[in-house]
Amino acid sequence: MGSQSVEQPEPQQTWSQRFESALHPAIAQFNASIGFDIQLLECDLDGSVAHAKMLAKVGILSEAEREQIVSGLETIRGEYRRGEFNPGIDEEDVHFAVEHRLIELVGDGGKKLHTARSRNDQVGTDLRLYLRGQIEQIREQIRAFQQTIFNLASQHVETLIPGYTHLQRAQPLSLAHHLLAYFEMAQRDWERLGDVLKRVNISPLGCGALAGTTFPIDRAYSAKLLGFEEIYHNSLDGVSDRDFAIEFASAASIIMVHLSRLSEEIILWASEEFRFVTLGDTCSTGSSIMPQKKNPDVPELVRGKTGRTFGHLQGLLVMMKGLPLAYNKDLQEDKEAIFDTVATVSGCLQAMTILLEEGITFRTNRLNQAVAEDFSNATDVADYLAAKGVPFREAYGLVGKVVKTSLAAGKLLKDLSLEEWQALHPKFEADIYDAIAPAQVVSARNSAGGTGFKQVRAALERAQSLLLKP
Numbered sequence: 001m002g003s004q005s006v007e008q009p010e011p012q013q014t015w016s017q018r019f020e021s022a023l024h025p026a027i028a029q030f031n032a033s034i035g036f037d038i039q040l041l042e043c044d045l046d047g048s049v050a051h052a053k054m055l056a057k058v059g060i061l062s063e064a065e066r067e068q069i070v071s072g073l074e075t076i077r078g079e080y081r082r083g084e085f086n087p088g089i090d091e092e093d094v095h096f097a098v099e100h101r102l103i104e105l106v107g108d109g110g111k112k113l114h115t116a117r118s119r120n121d122q123v124g125t126d127l128r129l130y131l132r133g134q135i136e137q138i139r140e141q142i143r144a145f146q147q148t149i150f151n152l153a154s155q156h157v158e159t160l161i162p163g164y165t166h167l168q169r170a171q172p173l174s175l176a177h178h179l180l181a182y183f184e185m186a187q188r189d190w191e192r193l194g195d196v197l198k199r200v201n202i203s204p205l206g207c208g209a210l211a212g213t214t215f216p217i218d219r220a221y222s223a224k225l226l227g228f229e230e231i232y233h234n235s236l237d238g239v240s241d242r243d244f245a246i247e248f249a250s251a252a253s254i255i256m257v258h259l260s261r262l263s264e265e266i267i268l269w270a271s272e273e274f275r276f277v278t279l280g281d282t283c284s285t286g287s288s289i290m291p292q293k294k295n296p297d298v299p300e301l302v303r304g305k306t307g308r309t310f311g312h313l314q315g316l317l318v319m320m321k322g323l324p325l326a327y328n329k330d331l332q333e334d335k336e337a338i339f340d341t342v343a344t345v346s347g348c349l350q351a352m353t354i355l356l357e358e359g360i361t362f363r364t365n366r367l368n369q370a371v372a373e374d375f376s377n378a379t380d381v382a383d384y385l386a387a388k389g390v391p392f393r394e395a396y397g398l399v400g401k402v403v404k405t406s407l408a409a410g411k412l413l414k415d416l417s418l419e420e421w422q423a424l425h426p427k428f429e430a431d432i433y434d435a436i437a438p439a440q441v442v443s444a445r446n447s448a449g450g451t452g453f454k455q456v457r458a459a460l461e462r463a464q465s466l467l468l469k470p
Contacts, residue, residue, distance in 0.1 A: 034087055036336050037094045041080055043129040044094050044122070045073050047205060048102075050225035051117055058216050060116065065109050072106040073098070094126075095119050116217045118209035120239040120327040125205040127335065129226065131248060132200050134342045135193050141349040142190045142255075143467065146183050148356045150463050153179040157456050159364050160371045160438050161276065171379060172371040172438045175362065177451040180459050185258040187466055192251045200244045203228035207238035210326035240326040242316065245334050249313040252345045256306040259348050263299030266360060270296050275366050283359025298355045302348045309344055312337040368438075375403050377413060377436040380444070384435045388427045398425060 023031065049070050056066035076098060079085035087097035102110035153176035163173040203223035206213065212235045219231050232238030269276035284294045319333050378399050385395035402424055406413060413436055421428035434440055446452035449459075 028092070029089060031092065032089050033093045033332050033335065034089060034091050034097060036339060037123075038087070038097075039339055040094050040123075040126040040130055040335070041085075041098065042077060043126040043133075044098050045077050046129055046226065047122060047125045048073050048098065048113060050222045051205065052113055053225060054218055054222040055112075055115060057221055058218055060215060060217075061112060065112060068106050068109050069102065069113055072102045072110060075105055076101050093119070093123075095122055116208070116213045116215040117205065118207075118239070120209050121204045121207040123331075124207075124239055124241070125203060125226070127338070128200050128202070128204070128228075128244065131244070131338060131342075132197065132227075134346075135197050135200065135248065138252075138255075138342070138346055138349065139190055139193050141346060141353070142186050142193070145349055145353045145356075146186045146190070146463070147467055148353050149179050149183045149186070150460065150467065152356055153183070153456075153463075154460060156362065157453055157460070158439070159362065159367060160442060161367050162370050162374065162376060163451075169374045169376045171376050171445075171451075172442050173451045174442055174453060174456045175367065176456045176460070180456070180463060182258065182262050183463050186255075189251065189255045189258065192254065193248075196244065196247045196251050198229070199247060201228055202230045202232055202244075204232045204238035204241070207232055207235035210236055210239055236326045240323065240328075240331070242320055242331065242334055245338055246313070246316045246320065249309070249316050249337065249341055252341045253306075253309050253313050255345055256302075256309045256348065259352055260303045260306040262352065263303045266299045266355070267296050267303070270294075270360070275363060276370070277360045277362055280359045280361065283355045298351050298359060302352060305344050305348055309341055312341045371438040372414070373412070375406070375413060377438065377441050378403055380436050380441050381413065381432070383444075384432060385425065385427055390425070390427060 022028075052061060052066050052069045052073070055061040056063055061069070076085060079101075085097075085101065087094075087101070091097035091100060099110070099114060102113065104110075156175040156179070159175040160172050161175045161178055162169050163171045163178070203219065203226060205222050205226070206217050206219035223229075223231050232241070266277065268274050270279050279294050279296060281294075283298050285297050315337050316334060319330050323330055381399045381402065382392060382395040385398065386392045390398075402413065402416075405424075406416065414433065418428070418430055418432075421432055435444075442451050443453050446454055449455065
């Protein structure tokens with residue numbers, strides 16, 4: 001039998017004639033980012049289209065070359081959206097993958113696209129375009145989350161809930177007031193991301209590898225085409241800056257702090273010990289062996305995922321802390337951190353919004369019972385005496401004695417007789433019972449930003465106006 005030749009794969013192309021051999025296969029795998037930065041493909045296409053148009057504007061490309069290149073880039077976009085463009089490890093990253101496919105489509109004209117730019121400014125541009133779009137979407141999700149809180153709060157202005165400090169009963173609150181605290185946190189999150197967006201929306205395109213370029217490019221024009229509001233004014237800074245990524249990760253971490261705090265409260269409220277809420281079937285699961293259980297999976301997962309977001313922030317900070325100017329391969333590590341942070345925050349916002357919309361029901365009878373079974377109205381007794389001319393510190397000490405006496409007798413403040421009240425201090429009159437009724441305790445706290453029903457309704461009006469802000 002004659003020998004049969006087996007076709008051997010082509011060795012990976014070297015970077016330039018400076019190199020005599022290809023990368024070791026394991027190093028090629030280690031070095032490649034195509035497995036995750038493919039998410040930047042459409043951003044890379046957007047940046048490349050703008051770059052091609054700019055090159056034509058300044059005369060580096062002819063109009064025919066520009067049209068050919070832009071047409072080729074849009075062909076790649078179509079292939080990608082149809083699932084027909086799936087570059088492998090041999091392409092190394094999304095930028096080379098696009099360039100190689102463009103050359104296949106349009107020939108040597110495609111080789112001119114990389115004139116006056118480097119992968120260093122290219123990847124920085126792509127990441128900013130990606131993050132800009134994601135921040136806008138997350139801000140929309142925050143608005144949806146706030147709208148859900150607003151809707152829920154509007155239903156519960158006069159529903160009361162125990163308020164806590166140190167996880168000890170403190171004073172009763174309007175449930176709407178409690179919920180609107182999270183609306184305010186989310187408002188800061190929305191505003192904070194808007195501020196981050198200002199520093200994301202700066203173009204590094206045209207900074208080159210680190211020192212700019214000898215070609216007469218128009219960086220302001222390409223920035224305008226891409227919707228950037230500004231350009232980097234130092235090329236070294238432009239290709240190496242990841243402050244915007246760190247800022248986003250920080251803002252995302254704060255969002256997760258707020259979601260995690262709300263999650264912890266819902267988990268407590270759903271417990272048999274609190275019984276403040278009932279969990280809906282659409283947002284909870286059962287136990288594999290205990291048929292009576294209904295588990296608060298959504299808030300538990302949000303609480304757990306908060307840690308991974310913190311980890312990405314820490315990872316970005318550590319990645320950047322020792323990098324000399326300008327670009328270093330370490331910066332490849334920014335993408336997976338950002339991609340996962342975006343996915344985590346977005347997913348958690350969506351899940352928590354659904355949970356609040358349909359996954360929990362407040363048990364108003366239990367809440368009414370809860371606010372009537374403790375001494376959270378003790379401060380109002382002190383306020384009652386102070387309003388009648390008793391120095392507050394004297395009143396404060398006296399009420400402490402009242403609580404101690406009541407506990408020993410197994411009574412709540414509402415159970416004391418008028419004679420018992422007056423034996424403690426002659427200023428007590430029959431109106432003490434109205435003053436310490438839970439609804440009155442809440443209603444009386446009418447200072448700006450307080451839990452009084454009048455203030456809560458004003459807060460709802462403010463919240464509604466904020467929701468209308470673009």
